[in-house]
Amino acid sequence: MKTWLKIAVSIWITGIIIAGISFPMVRVPETWWQFPLIPGLEEKARNIIFHVPISWATVVAFVMSMIYGVLYLRKKDIDYDLRSVSSAGLGLLLCVLATLTGAIWAKFNWGSFWNWDPRQTSIFILLLIYGAYFVLRSAIDEEERRATLSSVYSILAGVTVPFFIFVMPRIMSGLHPGSLGDEQGNLPVLEFKMATNMLIVFFASLIGFTLLYFWMYSLKIRTMRIERQIQHETEIN
Amino acid sequence: MKMLTLKSDHITKIYNRKTIFKNVTFSVNEGNAFAITGKNGSGKSTLLKILCGVLSPSSGTVSLSVNDQQVLYPEYYPHIGLVSPYLNMYEEFSAEENLQFIKKIRGLDSSADSFTEELLKEFGIYDHRKKEVRNYSSGMKQRLKYCAALLHNPPLLVLDEPASNLDEYGIEAVRNRMHLQKQKGVLLFATNDKDDLRFADTILDIRQLNIGE
Amino acid sequence: MILQSSYHIFVKEFISEFRTRYALNALLMFVVTTLSINLFSIGHDSPTQEILSGTLWIVIFFSAMSGLSRTFVAEEERGTSLTLRLLTDSTSVYTGKLIYNFILIFVLSIIIAIAYLLLIKEFSVKTYSIFWLTIILGSAGLASASTILAAIIAKANTKGTLFPVLAFPILLPLLLTCINATKLSVDGAFFSEAIKEFQILISFAIVMVTTSLLVFDFVWKD
Numbered sequence: 219m220k221t222w223l224k225i226a227v228s229i230w231i232t233g234i235i236i237a238g239i240s241f242p243m244v245r246v247p248e249t250w251w252q253f254p255l256i257p258g259l260e261e262k263a264r265n266i267i268f269h270v271p272i273s274w275a276t277v278v279a280f281v282m283s284m285i286y287g288v289l290y291l292r293k294k295d296i297d298y299d300l301r302s303v304s305s306a307g308l309g310l311l312l313c314v315l316a317t318l319t320g321a322i323w324a325k326f327n328w329g330s331f332w333n334w335d336p337r338q339t340s341i342f343i344l345l346l347i348y349g350a351y352f353v354l355r356s357a358i359d360e361e362e363r364r365a366t367l368s369s370v371y372s373i374l375a376g377v378t379v380p381f382f383i384f385v386m387p388r389i390m391s392g393l394h395p396g397s398l399g400d401e402q403g404n405l406p407v408l409e410f411k412m413a414t415n416m417l418i419v420f421f422a423s424l425i426g427f428t429l430l431y432f433w434m435y436s437l438k439i440r441t442m443r444i445e446r447q448i449q450h451e452t453e454i455n
Numbered sequence: 456m457k458m459l460t461l462k463s464d465h466i467t468k469i470y471n472r473k474t475i476f477k478n479v480t481f482s483v484n485e486g487n488a489f490a491i492t493g494k495n496g497s498g499k500s501t502l503l504k505i506l507c508g509v510l511s512p513s514s515g516t517v518s519l520s521v522n523d524q525q526v527l528y529p530e531y532y533p534h535i536g537l538v539s540p541y542l543n544m545y546e547e548f549s550a551e552e553n554l555q556f557i558k559k560i561r562g563l564d565s566s567a568d569s570f571t572e573e574l575l576k577e578f579g580i581y582d583h584r585k586k587e588v589r590n591y592s593s594g595m596k597q598r599l600k601y602c603a604a605l606l607h608n609p610p611l612l613v614l615d616e617p618a619s620n621l622d623e624y625g626i627e628a629v630r631n632r633m634h635l636q637k638q639k640g641v642l643l644f645a646t647n648d649k650d651d652l653r654f655a656d657t658i659l660d661i662r663q664l665n666i667g668e
Numbered sequence: 669m670i671l672q673s674s675y676h677i678f679v680k681e682f683i684s685e686f687r688t689r690y691a692l693n694a695l696l697m698f699v700v701t702t703l704s705i706n707l708f709s710i711g712h713d714s715p716t717q718e719i720l721s722g723t724l725w726i727v728i729f730f731s732a733m734s735g736l737s738r739t740f741v742a743e744e745e746r747g748t749s750l751t752l753r754l755l756t757d758s759t760s761v762y763t764g765k766l767i768y769n770f771i772l773i774f775v776l777s778i779i780i781a782i783a784y785l786l787l788i789k790e791f792s793v794k795t796y797s798i799f800w801l802t803i804i805l806g807s808a809g810l811a812s813a814s815t816i817l818a819a820i821i822a823k824a825n826t827k828g829t830l831f832p833v834l835a836f837p838i839l840l841p842l843l844l845t846c847i848n849a850t851k852l853s854v855d856g857a858f859f860s861e862a863i864k865e866f867q868i869l870i871s872f873a874i875v876m877v878t879t880s881l882l883v884f885d886f887v888w889k890d
Binding site: 294359360361362446449450453 | 469470471472473511513
């Protein structure tokens, strides 16, 4: 990542954090820096600026890890495996963060940390998949075999994920906006009544966290490559 | 008579960050015997597995052509017979049942039945054909592996340590086969035994390859 | 050709199991054990039909986990996988083992289901068509996902414990749907009400088998 981009992302994210936390919420907004107060959510609504983009980045990391897995199987270049595992590692971290920010929000809005809402369950399953992926990796010593088998596993996990979209709503009723049973019906999350300025901060945050993911990813992949190189050199000497 | 050529083009195998061998290039033609030698752990067995198409190389290609036609996976199975310490028979089946199973999967017809009998006699395990393999000694197992590898009359016979576990009688049977194979097809084997190496027209010493670079 | 080799591999698998009884004896004991634990814990209580539908699938899931990995682990441990790899292409191997695994888990689920129906009085199925179709499609889904996972873990170091860990997230949509369909059969729903469940189960098996056929070669030839 270019230096200017790193500086830009830092400023960008800082701006979002300041805006997300400090912009006052008032009943009737008068200036651009005032958010409208949403009945039922109140100040808790600020979390949407952090929780949703983190969840989004979790999915991006998962998809990237799977794509690099496929590339590894096609090209048999170990660097693709390093990319795949770097992305999966970040995905796990983001997944934990998304679960935590979600659980805290759920506690104050729905009354308990965990409700087995379809989206909560989905993120829980994503956690399980990441967990299983790393358990599998730790059970194989040989580098190429580890890369092949974990790539195959991430593909298998990837193709099951769409099933949850069909299965979950039939099993449990949802609490998230946009879920089945919500009075707004089947609308996706973003349709949910947000004022223009809040929407701008929200999308800015979505872009910001995606860029942050790519920054962290580029750091991670570089350290992974160096670690592998050092290990290689110590084994020869 | 089928003309068979096996080509190895810059085969490299990296196992757990260690280069086992690098840029192995050679070609064997009909009527030739090719031997691979090198100390234990030098990658002889790995190279043979790659040449048989059951293990992928890290880079490079193996190509098998019959009558100038390149044979691609999975069609090369009928052309190869392998005897290797890494290849075992099913222990809960008798020798005969093992060979029956191989015959069925290979889609061989009933004319192979008399040939099976011949092979079993040739390698001196005909009287034990009804015994379960778990009761076999290691020498008998090795003999059975030869029967299994030769069942479909492969034009390319690959042997990993041809004489291992065998007594004098067994070694003689194997030597006869090696001699025969050299005349009617391609013989490829890995060994450190000087007596075996006499059969080879070309010897590749795997130690001379650039290792650890 | 592929069908023929798959058939012979299936027959080999079947005879081998019949002779060694590696999986079968252990599996039957496993079923007896888990069912009696269920019976002991129920005692004189009358648990809801929902809970009973769930425990039925817990028994089936863990029985499948203890039995289905055997096919590939045995080949790898005894060094016969190389023999097979030289005999035929990977698609035949996969298909043969898939059919064997399907029959094994299918027979097992039927035994479990019958024992469950006979032993637990509170568990009364009203729509048998839904119930049995769920058992059949559930076994197909379990076999389709477990066969490729068994091939993966056969190449790993810690084989026994790894299987359920890897299988659970992948099988979860299948299990949840099976439990839901079983609930419908207990509630006396009409057959048409469970169509959506059956669609999910069928497409799960199809997606799993197709993906496995695409990636199996990488696992098998490693």
